Ligand SMILES: [Ca+2]
């Protein structure tokens with residue numbers, strides 16, 4: 009995976025050493041399969057930007073402080089998102105298979121359309137819609153198992169920074185279900201990933217996108233993660249959202265989204281009533297798409313998460329190099 013390559017640069021080493029990729033997935037799940045997301049943990053700079061933008065989106069939507077305080081810091085007030093304009097996201101799908109049979113990972117188009125439908129349903133209340141532009145099929149034994157990320161992305165990535173590329177290998181290293189990259193100010197990140205510093209030579213524009221093992225698509229075999237919610241979760245990262253458990257623990261800022269209760273660790277299965285931070289308001293957000301529960305248990309984004317995704321999309325993706333799109 010790209011993480012080992014990124015570790016060559018100092019800034020990225022910080023990112024890689026604190027990813028917690030294996031730590032977060034090391035808790036036993038209810039069944040044999042567990043959710044394990046490989047999206048890198050945010051750098052301190054990303055955390056700072058994330059926090060600032062989260063506050064801005066809160067203000068923008070008139071999220072009343074008074075209401076938040078009344079309920080002990082977790083606002084239960086409905087955010088008015090009527091004034092958020094619906095955004096249409098162009099989607100490019102890339103199937104990474106071993107051969108041309110379905111069992112080789114050569115997905116049927118109907119299954120891909122079903123995945124896009126799940127995204128549209130899950131993001132409808134957040135006012136995002138997804139529009140499939142093209143499906144590419146590649147037969148490559150390395151790409152099919154999620155290896156050579158640089159290779160498949162530099163060959164296949166389509167569209168602009170506003171557009172979503174979805175890569176579907178059969179499986180991924182380290183039992184990951186998927187991973188994505190947070191949106192960034194591109195020029196800033198391209199500098200840190202410069203080839204002259206021994207980096208991968210690929211900029212974050214090329215790496216941008218979501219990689220998901222294809223048996224997590226609707227009708228896939230990776231139960232209980234086969235209802236297409238891995239895509240929803242990873243696209244949440246692509247829009248800039250952190251996990252609801254943040255970097256873990258009850259004392260930190262969690263995910264910096266004030267209407268998702270703080271939780272100490274990822275929730276697995278569907279633990280209704282789970283409350284790992286009893287001294288912090290609210291039960292754990294086990295139904296939130298940005299937690300680790302089973303697909304059937306994941307049903308929602310919080311109002312502020314929805315607002316934040318719009319702010320991040322406008323700030324990072326529609327405003328590349330200061331040019332507003
Ligand atoms: Ca609590």
Ligand SMILES: [Zn+2]
Pocket residue numbers: 045046047241242245251
């Ligand atoms: Zn994740």
